[in-house]
Each structure stands twice: as C-alpha cells, then as structure tokens.
Amino acid sequence: MKDRSHIPSSEVTPEETFLNRRFFMKSAIWAGSTLATAGLYRTFSPRPEVKNTGAAIATVAEPSVQTALAADEKVNSFTDIAGYNNYYEFSTDKSEVAAKAKDFVTNPWSVQVGGLVQKPRNFDLADLLKFESVERTYRFRCVEGWSMVIPWVGFPLSKLLNQVEPLSAATHVAFETYYDIKQMPDSRYAGIDLPYVEGLRLDEAMHPLTLLATGLYGKTLPNQNGAPVRLVVPWKYGFKSIKSVVKITLMDREPPTTWSLANPGEYGFYSNVNPKVDHPRWSQAHERRIGEMGSRPTLMFNGYAEQVAHLYKGMDLSVDF
C-alpha cells in the first residue's frame, strides 16, 4: 500500500516563503479589520460642516416684540443649526438630514391656504417673499431636551392669515408638510404617519411671535431646516414648528397632529415648553444648549411667558400638555 502521508520534499513550502505568506496574511488581516472597525465607526459618527448656500433675503428693522435673550445666550452657528435636524421624512439621524435633503426640490412651490376663510388662495414662492421680512432671533427647544438660538428670517403668520380673511367660525389652523416618497425614500423608516401635520389654535397662530420663516442667518432656508417655508412657534416644542409647509387650513375644531397621533400619551396638541410637565420618558426641567457642555434650566414657555402666558389663562397645563 502506498503511504499517502508521505509528501515529497519538493512539495514542501520553503520556510522563507511560508513565513512571507504568513506575514502577508497577518498584515492583510490587520489592515482589513482596522479599516472595517474604523469604517463602521465613521458610518455612524456625525459629519457636520454645512455651507450656507442660500440666497440673501432683505429684512426691515422692527421694534422688539420679545423678551431679550440673557447675556450668556449666544446665537448658534450655521453649522449647528443646519447640521443637526429632526426631519424624519429624510432621516431619523439628525446629522444625516443635511446630506439626505440636499437634492430636495423646493422651487416651484405652492402653499394652498383655505378652509374657513373668505378668500382662499395659493401662495407661490414669489408671493411669500413679497411679505416684508424681519429677523427674529428665537430660542428653539426640542422636546428631546436640546435647544438652540436661531436667527430666523420671515414674517408673522398673522399677515398671511389676514390676507385670506378667516371666517368668524374659524377657531384653529391646520398645517401640512410636503410629502413625496420618491424624494424622501428613507421616510419609510420614520415610524410616524406622513404627511406630517400640525395645528395651532387661531389665537396662537395670530400671535405676533408666530412666524412663517423663509430663511435663517439672512439667507433662504437650507432644505434640512424646512425650505422653502416653515412655521416657527418659539414657545412650543420644536416639532410644532412644521417644516416645508404646503397647506394651511382654517378649521372650527382642533386638527390632528402627527406626534400626538403617534403617541397621544407623550405628545399633546399644545406642547408648550414647560419645565414642570415632564415627558413620560424624560425630564423637561433642563435642556442642553447645543454648543455648551453643561445644562440650562428650561424656561416656562421657553422664556416667552410674558408674551404668551395670557393665551392659556385658566387652563391646567398638565392636562392640556
């Protein structure tokens, strides 16, 4: 019987070749695993640096309508404001939204204003930019517990509503965000029903602080911040300030709102910033100001109590949260 275990010496790999091969293999494994680990980390780590490529918007000076910011409150950088966004139609990762919304088409655009009004009409982008713009630097408090200070450009929503002349039966205003799954493919992971809808009571909508913003830092809005036109309600949690608005409807009842539809126990219709009413899963007493390491106490109505507290006189804000 032939001995199969015997290997002729000619077939034995010379030691040098063997060691070289091993060295090569090891190096490849080192390089491969390092690249894989670092690459995986990079995929999930934030990628900021956003350029302000918007077109300039002319603004007019106006007498101050709000309580001044505290001396230690700084306006956030453009990169902070445009690189950290909650816009679930594009991504649920706040540092991904800017890249994912890059090619979002915002021109042509039309905002359909109707419902219980005397003169329903559509406003296109040019119509919106015809409103006299002002700059308003507001605090922005997200329900998640972080906040920023943002220099918005826009005009009071009341100016637009006055043009369509709400009927006396109108008590509430409903808003709707543009939705197109082709432009927003990742919206299928959002976990909320879309299009995004929001609402205000008519007196809240008519309040001089309530803004339709068309820009920030003196230029038109970046897509990730809700271009071309969004709502800004500075005394409410950020999700009330609906982005990329296409529809405004006057109603005689409280309209449904996206987050309270998704989770009625956690998000109410009013969603006023209130340090005394906690979110069921986290405290709202403090907030982390983006750009700062420590935390700040959250202010009642986000610091706009003097201007808006009267709207809620006699209401139990822990019930109507």
Place this chain on the structure above:
Amino acid sequence: MTFSADTRFHRQLFLFNGLLPAVLILIDGWRGKLGANPVEFVTRATGVLTLVFLILTLLVTPLRKIYGWNWLLKQRRLVGLYAFFYGCAHLLTYLAYDRDWQLVTVVGDVYKRPFIAIGMFSFLLMVPLAVTSTNAMIKKLGGPRWAQLHRLTYYVTIGGVLHYWIIVKSDVTYPFFFAVVLALLLGYRVVMSIKKARGAAPRAS
C-alpha cells in the same frame, strides 16, 4: 503555526479593534468633530458599542459549534470585558452629563423612567460577570457554576436591547436589528438544548 493556533495574534487583533472605537471617539472629541450634540453622540455610541460587544460574546458559541472555530473561546473574556468597558463609559456619560454628577437624583430617575431602570439593572448584572472573569475566580467557582453565573449575559443583552428600543422616539430600525440578532442567538441555544435533551433521553431510559 496555523492561524487558529496563533493565540497571541488573536489577542492583539481583538485588543486593538475593541479599543479602536474609543480612541476614534476621543480623537473626534479632541478635534471638536462630534457634531452639534457631542454628549448625545457619545452616549449613543458607547451604548451601541456595549450592545455590539455583548452580541459578539453570544456569537462565540454558535460559531464554535457550527464552524469549529474553537480558538474564539480564548478571546471571549476580552470581548466581554470590552462590553463592560463601554457599559461603564455609557454610565459615566449619563452620570456626568445627564445627571451633572447629582448622584442622588439617579434614584428618582431610575424610579421615574423605566428605560433607565432597565439599563441600570442590566449594567449592575454585568458587574459580577466582570469581577468573576479572572482565572482565579473561574477556578474558585468551578466550571459549571461559573458557566451558570455567566449565563446572566443573556439577561444583560435582553435588557440592553429593551433599553435601546424604549428610548427611540419612533424609528426602531437599529433596536429592531439588535433584537433580531439576539433572538437568533438565543433561539440557537434553545434549539440546541432541546436537541441535547432529546438525544439524552433514550440513553436515560
């Protein structure tokens, strides 16, 4: 020496790749490149890394049984200790930035927020596992008892995935991914133990 026998090489490889994410986070932090909300990022990253290393420890047994990669067993302790390391980092981030070192408030927070309670409980379960990871402790406890204690890893990982799932606002894609992998890994163990019981039964009769 074949690849599977080169324990020293495995050790270096695992040590380096386990530490690499922490080093990258530190470098990014030092360069101010952790995004607009560094605290949120570090909290999430260390939490996810804890889960990743927990899952990796649970992968060792199936990989050994299915592919015969027995060399992995020698690295499992290191992987488990990395889970504990990132768990500690996660807890410290929470204590430093969410609680501002007001340790008394942790009690109320655990009581008020179920996901904090689950996270804290899971972390505490990891402590005895880390403490008993030395050779001396294995010897002292004895193999079977040690193995039984270290099955706590299952509960730690279930708690970790639950903790992650609850805190997410609406997009559960990532927690769902972890849940599926964990279900497969635990399912594998259930199937194997049933098979073992069936195989053992005839001999017992």
